[in-house]
Amino acid sequence: MHRYRTHTCRDLRKSDVGNTARLSGWVHRVRDHGGLLFIDLRDHYGVTQIVADPDSPCFKLAESVRGEWVIRVDGEVKARSTETVNPNLPTGEIEVFARELEVLSAAAELPLPVFGEPDYPEDIRLRYRFLDLRRDTLHANIVRRTKIISDMRMRMADAGFNEFATPILTASSPEGARDFLVPSRLHAGKFYALPQAPQIYKQLIMVSGFDRYFQIAPCFRDEDPRADRLPGEFYQLDLEMSFVEQDDVLSAMEPVMRGVFEQFADGKPVTPNFRRIPFDEAIRTYGTDKPDLRNPIEMQDVSEHFRGSGFKVFANILEGNPAAQVWAIPAKTGGSRAFCDRMNSWAQGEGQPGLGYIFWREEGEAIAGAGPVAKNIGEERTESIRQQLGLSAGDACFFAAGDPKKFATFAGAARTRAGEELDLVDRDRFELCWIVDFPFYEWDEEEKRVEFSHNPFSMPQGGLEALENQDPLTIKAYQYDLVCNGYEIASGGIRNHLPETMVKAFEIAGMGRDVVEERFGGLYRAFQYGAPPHGGMAAGVDRVVMLLVGAQNLREVTMFPMNQQAQDLLMGAPGDVTPAQLRDLSLRAVPPKAD
DSSP states (O other): OOSSOSSOTTTOOGGGTTOEEEEEEEEEEEEEETTEEEEEEEOSSOEEEEEEOTTSTTHHHHHHOOTTOEEEEEEEEEEOOGGGOOTTSTTTTEEEEEEEEEEEEOOOOOSSOOTTOOOOOHHHHHHTHHHHTTSHHHHHHHHHHHHHHHHHHHHHHHTTOEEOOOOSSBOOOSSSSOOOEEEOSSSTTOEEEOOSOSHHHHHHHHHTTOOEEEEEEEEEEOOOOBTTBOSEEEEEEEEEEESOOHHHHHHHHHHHHHHHHHHHSTTOOBOSSOEEEEHHHHHHHHSSSSOOTTSOOOOEEOGGGTTTOSOHHHHHHHHHOTTOEEEEEEETTOOSHHHHHHHHHHHHHTTOSOOEEEEEEEETTEEEEESHHHHHHHHHHHHHHHHHHTOOTTOEEEEEEEOHHHHHHHHHHHHHHHHHHTTOOOOSSBOEEEEEOOBSEEEETTTTEEEESSOTTBOBTTHHHHHHHSOGGGOBBSEEEEEETTEEEEEEEEBOOOHHHHHHHHHHTTOOHHHHHHHSHHHHHHGGGOOOOEEEEEEEHHHHHHHHHTOSSGGGGOSSOOOTTSOBTTTTBSOOOOHHHHHHTTOOOOOOOOO
């Protein structure tokens, strides 16, 4: 017999009744039923109930065990009585009567409970992550993560992609977030950087003549904490393809991503065909480039109903600014003054002067609008708005006015708020879409200059001709994002593989040829020697897993995450190093300046 186990704690079934089994695992909990001990024994695979009665040779030892002790048990498999069968456990029809028990490892008093998984302070959970990972939900999330990644790999291989690893120690890039720098011992005063993404390497792989690349790539960014990204490091499904246009990349990756979601959606519906929504349309309809399409609310331009109207606030805004518009946020079932007042109060809490609204109700055989806006614009305009938006009695509509560039984000937040408050969002589904045609450049008001809006390595639509002859702020990029339920889960683009087009693109953003050659010399040099048209994308593994397991926090799908202050409380990182280590690197620590 094996030293520790003949079966896992998930294996035994009714067909094993009468056999002797050896199990090893952690004591999940102990229950004393008047001299009869029940021990739930847990391992990676599942739970088996162990029973010890006073006649058992190991009963006295069994009385001493406590939660999270590691034990070995030998015993006879017996069938549970009908009334004690546990249908929630794969092993719920049997139990093991203990005849021999060995304590393999005792556990000290626990700093956080494993059984029951009550809420616990995050700093304790991260400091004792090895205990936290024993909890059923987190343990299952991590196992599911490995299966999702394995499924991604399989689907990418089936789609003809080859997995290549790119360097972890590389050159610093001044673009994007801050790099994590690694000092070189052999080259004093010089530094490597951990890659923010394999962007340049994967493009060089295409230039090197390989056709379809992917990897599950670790990425490192020394940036301030964000709610939707782990501090320090994250993983992405990174890929690149040669001799492709935008449609080729989207068509290749849509079945991969849809297949992953369908495989792990637990029966929840997944979008059968991903919509392709231009960036401008996404902003105009949803107020964001990461729309949650489970929310049915779609905003519309209702400016013409307010021009020259009696609602002077909006009429004057439209008259005084050619770029001004009025957007309507229709809210089915929101037609009560109480709800409209709550939305108005919420808007004021967001720093807005308020949120204009109309709500409709039945008056006799007619549907009439109510509220200050309806009163000021009159029945005819109110009815025209209702007809345009397809609203009925019991519905409402909210309004945002001004320059859409300044209020679109707020309008999108109001759309989200209304959808959630009215319970319009179908939470039991996965709605995916592509956002395409991103602006290539944007205006930096603070610096008073044009800068890249998204990825500087993307190909501008129209190529060199557009860069030379078009207003930069009107140029679109072959850039696309994949969005699911309000989260950006992937981003990519067709790359700018032509040296002169690359130089011109950077010149418009204020960086000359010398800057391109210095900062991106490897890529720029490679483009001189025959670069194929190529493009790709990267999907955030952590976010995909978070969505699929229904977690609310990325730390619930990551084995050993840092906290929001970018500290590893388990390992004590970042930590001090010795003077000798610094001398080896020709470095010395300089205390930060006092504020």
